[in-house]
Amino acid sequence: MTANATRKEDRDIEIRIKDVGMTFKDNRGNSVEALTGVNLDIYKGEFISLLGPSGCGKTTLLRMVADLLEPTQGSIHIGERLPKEVRMDQKLGIVFQSPVLFDWRTVRKNVELPLEVMKFGRKERAEISEAMLDMVGLTKFADCYPAQLSGGMQQRVNIARALAVRPELLLMDEPFSALDEFTKEKLHEDLLSIWRKTNKTVLFVTHNIPEAVFLSDRVCVLSPHPGRLSGIVEIDLERPRTLAMKETAHFNELVARVRNTFDGGSL
Amino acid sequence: MMSRFWYKFKKWLPTLVWILIFAAVWEAGAFAVAAVKRTPENVLPHIYQIVEAAFSSKKVSGGKTASDLVLYSASLTLGRAALGFLIGSVSGFVLALIMKISKIVEKVIFPYLMIIQMIPILGMAPIILSVTGDINTSRIVIAAILTFYPVATGTLAGFNSVERSKYDLMHIYAAKKTDLYTKVLIPSAVPYFFTGLKIAAPMAITASILVDTLQGDGGLGTLLSQSLKHAMSVYVFWLIVFFSAFAGIFSSKLMGSIEHLVLPHKRTARAAGKGEAV
Numbered sequence: 001m002t003a004n005a006t007r008k009e010d011r012d013i014e015i016r017i018k019d020v021g022m023t024f025k026d027n028r029g030n031s032v033e034a035l036t037g038v039n040l041d042i043y044k045g046e047f048i049s050l051l052g053p054s055g056c057g058k059t060t061l062l063r064m065v066a067d068l069l070e071p072t073q074g075s076i077h078i079g080e081r082l083p084k085e086v087r088m089d090q091k092l093g094i095v096f097q098s099p100v101l102f103d104w105r106t107v108r109k110n111v112e113l114p115l116e117v118m119k120f121g122r123k124e125r126a127e128i129s130e131a132m133l134d135m136v137g138l139t140k141f142a143d144c145y146p147a148q149l150s151g152g153m154q155q156r157v158n159i160a161r162a163l164a165v166r167p168e169l170l171l172m173d174e175p176f177s178a179l180d181e182f183t184k185e186k187l188h189e190d191l192l193s194i195w196r197k198t199n200k201t202v203l204f205v206t207h208n209i210p211e212a213v214f215l216s217d218r219v220c221v222l223s224p225h226p227g228r229l230s231g232i233v234e235i236d237l238e239r240p241r242t243l244a245m246k247e248t249a250h251f252n253e254l255v256a257r258v259r260n261t262f263d264g265g266s267l
Numbered sequence: 268m269m270s271r272f273w274y275k276f277k278k279w280l281p282t283l284v285w286i287l288i289f290a291a292v293w294e295a296g297a298f299a300v301a302a303v304k305r306t307p308e309n310v311l312p313h314i315y316q317i318v319e320a321a322f323s324s325k326k327v328s329g330g331k332t333a334s335d336l337v338l339y340s341a342s343l344t345l346g347r348a349a350l351g352f353l354i355g356s357v358s359g360f361v362l363a364l365i366m367k368i369s370k371i372v373e374k375v376i377f378p379y380l381m382i383i384q385m386i387p388i389l390g391m392a393p394i395i396l397s398v399t400g401d402i403n404t405s406r407i408v409i410a411a412i413l414t415f416y417p418v419a420t421g422t423l424a425g426f427n428s429v430e431r432s433k434y435d436l437m438h439i440y441a442a443k444k445t446d447l448y449t450k451v452l453i454p455s456a457v458p459y460f461f462t463g464l465k466i467a468a469p470m471a472i473t474a475s476i477l478v479d480t481l482q483g484d485g486g487l488g489t490l491l492s493q494s495l496k497h498a499m500s501v502y503v504f505w506l507i508v509f510f511s512a513f514a515g516i517f518s519s520k521l522m523g524s525i526e527h528l529v530l531p532h533k534r535t536a537r538a539a540g541k542g543e544a545v
Contacts, residue, residue: 066435093439100435104454117441
């Protein structure tokens with residue numbers, strides 16, 4: 001466990017997760033602990049990953065931050081506010097594993113959807129979607145329909161849409177896990193450059209160790225049965241990150257350190 | 268140019284083969300019947316005789332040619348079918364929407380919707396006729412009832428096809444119920460609605476024709492039973508049979524064309540613009 005509070009304690013805390021747990025009843029009425037006793041402070045502008053095997057509660061934790069689930073124990077604050085307040089203020093951006101696109105809308109109109117919900121005017125919507133599509137490199141495809149795009153391009157549309165609302169934080173739930181390795185690497189680099197440009201706090205859920213190490217400032221390792229935070233690994237690779245870093249001994253050492261942070265035997 | 272023609276030809280080849288097989292089997296039957304002695308004369312005539320009858324200027328009844336007679340009756344029947352179809356589709360869509368909005372309404376109504384579908388039209392028609400007291404109205408009502416079921420169930424399936432993640436997305440954006448319906452649920456249901464329409468359109472026409480046969484007052488069904496009883500022209504019967512078949516197929520294809528007109532994303536080629544970026 002690499003506690004790192006000393007170096008960062010002067011930074012603003014964006015998300016404060018305190019003693020958070022999630023218990024639900026299964027269909028036989030037994031209580032199942034999906035997540036228990038999670039304490040985590042996430043700093044403003046940080047790229048943080050929740051890493052773990054299925055059943056470790058990483059997606060549950062993200063969904064609680066997104067106000068899609070309410071914790072049964074503990075509390076979550078984003079800034080001074082509850083997730084629900086931030087959500088009602090339309091300050092959350094989310095990217096799911098599957099590209100949640102509307103196939104009757106063009107790429108541009110998909111990006112503009114949240115802006116329509118937020119009652120932006122036509123001109124403002126067009127300006128924002130133009131800028132977002134430019135950022136993810138899809139300007140040429142603005143008038144295509146989602147079915148005409150590859151999986152990687154569809155996820156780019158999702159990222160553009162998530163950022164269109166100028167969110168306080170960007171939540172990503174295994175966004176690249178369905179993509180092939182080449183597409184994934186390209187999107188990793190592009191995501192990092194977008195992140196640098198926008199300074200958003202990113203909460204990134206994944207089960208892929210090298211992915212978490214390559215992208216993150218810190219990797220939170222979760223273990224299952226019951227889901228819990230086993231440790232946090234600080235990733236001190238310099239930025240901007242390049243694919244060449246994946247070849248270095250230090251990168252492999254970090255991957256090993258993350259792997260060793262999982263609670264042995266419980267997988 | 269040549270290759271485009273070839274492409275089109277290959278696309279239509281199966282249809283062409285089917286038509287040829289159909290004509291061959293038909294004609295084989297027609298020759299077989301003719302060899303025995305045709306009584307009554309309208310059993311399986313040769314195809315050319317039917318075509319001839321369609322273009323013949325011979326007045327068969329009330330100073331009208333066979334084709335005029337069929338087309339006039341068809342306008343009555345198809346008009347009623349279209350009106351019933353319109354009423355049925357609108358109410359089917361609206362009911363599906365209400366069932367989606369209210370789970371209670373869905374639980375109460377949905378199981379009983381099936382029952383309507385299980386009653387044969389010919390059993391239902393006299394009931395409707397005695398309730399409405401008017402053959403014209405009852406024809407429209409029955410076309411509407413038959414349209415209603417596939418449209419309502421299809422549209423409801425469309426509403427229920429929307430994945431959890433789309434609700435989650437709208438939840439994250441703090442979207443109101445009206446936004447959820449107008450921007451996600453209703454557009455998602457539209458292709459399913461059209462599937463319902465494609466199934467319902469020929470059914471509405473069939474129902475109209477069948478109910479025509481119950482009581483006179485003009486219409487394809489009425490003419491059909493007359494042509495069997497009175498020998499006005501043996502070929503009127505066959506003209507009606509073919510006309511009805513084509514009207515049914517055409518009505519369904521028409522719905523498909525309207526769907527393509529309404530939903531532009533169904534028209535675009537999948538491959539356009541692929542492979543330029545990841």
